[in-house]
Amino acid sequence: MELLHSGKVRDVYADGDDLILVASDRISIYDVILPTPIPDKGKILTQLSLWWFDQLSDVLPNHVISATDVPAEWAGRAIRCERLDMVMVECIARGYLAGSGLKEYQRDGAISGEKLPDGLIEGSKLPTPIFTPTTKVPPGEGHDEFMTYADVEAKVGAEAAAELKRITLEVYRRGQQVAETKGIIIADTKIELGRAKDGTVKLGDELLTPDSSRFWAADEWKPGGSQRYLDKQFLRDWSSSLTDWDRTEPGPAVPDEVVEATRNRYIEVYERLTGSSWA
Known part of the structure; x- marks a missing residue:
């Protein structure tokens, strides 16, 4: 191979x-x-x-x-x-205010051009889930930037943009519906979409994992601050306490106790969602 x-x-x-x-x-x-x-x-x-x-x-x-x-x-x-012709747009749905979406809202009152109500705080549930696409920058060439819906239309065309938005929001809606029954909130998620040889749009890469989504414990959700994360946000929070790392290469070594706590969160969300024990 x-x-x-x-x-x-x-x-x-x-x-x-x-x-x-x-x-x-x-x-x-x-x-x-x-x-x-x-x-x-x-x-x-x-x-x-x-x-x-x-x-x-x-x-x-x-x-x-x-x-x-x-x-x-x-x-x-x-x-x-299957090989897919991947869509060169990061398709992101948000149902709650957190992460880079929170920063964008605090600055502009909107995310990806989507105007949101005044007075929202960290962890707030949005009135309705929104499509907040970003650019897809190759590794090592910078960071993804928020795109407006008009930007997506200009990149892929109006019909394809509408399809990406519809699919992304439906995947989020259905995923959140399932997760709620397991006591988990999916605050936001990123999905990868591509076209098969016959033109069919298909899901690729990974789906609704702790790497691509923000998972919170529903029974501990309380707007106004950070939540109990069941994803790699725990690792980001740990890194923010480091005074000698500027978020560029090389990355810092992770202490054993942080590795174990991160692994435990991945296992917890797997077991809660699937109902299966991680052996």
Whole structure:
């Protein structure tokens, strides 16, 4: 097999007409790969994505061909998948105010050009989920920037932009609907979309994982501050306490206790969502 791309978390190999997507235990924050892996992270991301692909199969088809027809050394962390022509827009849905969306709102009263009511605070539930796309900048070439809906229309065309918005919000709506029954709030999520050879839009990469979504414990949700995160925000918060790191390469080593706490959060969200024990 030929290694086509090595990203912040995943390695992509060509195997004939198929791709093999391998999730590593690498973790990145602020677009910087940290030198310390999180044990089992790659397997958790893969297995949770597969669970979500199945849950949302009636919303949109996905790129998965097989979760078992992969090299033995990558069992559990790899997916054989279809090649897609990926959409060069980061498709993000937000239902709550947090992260970069909060900063954008505090500055402009809007996110991606979507005007929001005055007086919202960190952790506020939005009146309705919104589509807040960003640019998709290649690794090492800067950071993604918010796009307005008009920007998306200019990039992909009006019909495709409407389709991206509809799909993104429906995936978020359905995902949030499922998560609520498990005591979890999905504050926001990023999905990857691409077109198959026949033009069909399909879900790719990962879906509704602690790397691509902001998960909160619903019974502890309280607007006005940070929430109990069940995702890698815990690691971002830890890094913000460092006075000698400016969020550029090289990333800082992660202490054992922070590694364990991060891993535990990934396991907790997997077990709460799927109802299965992580062995």
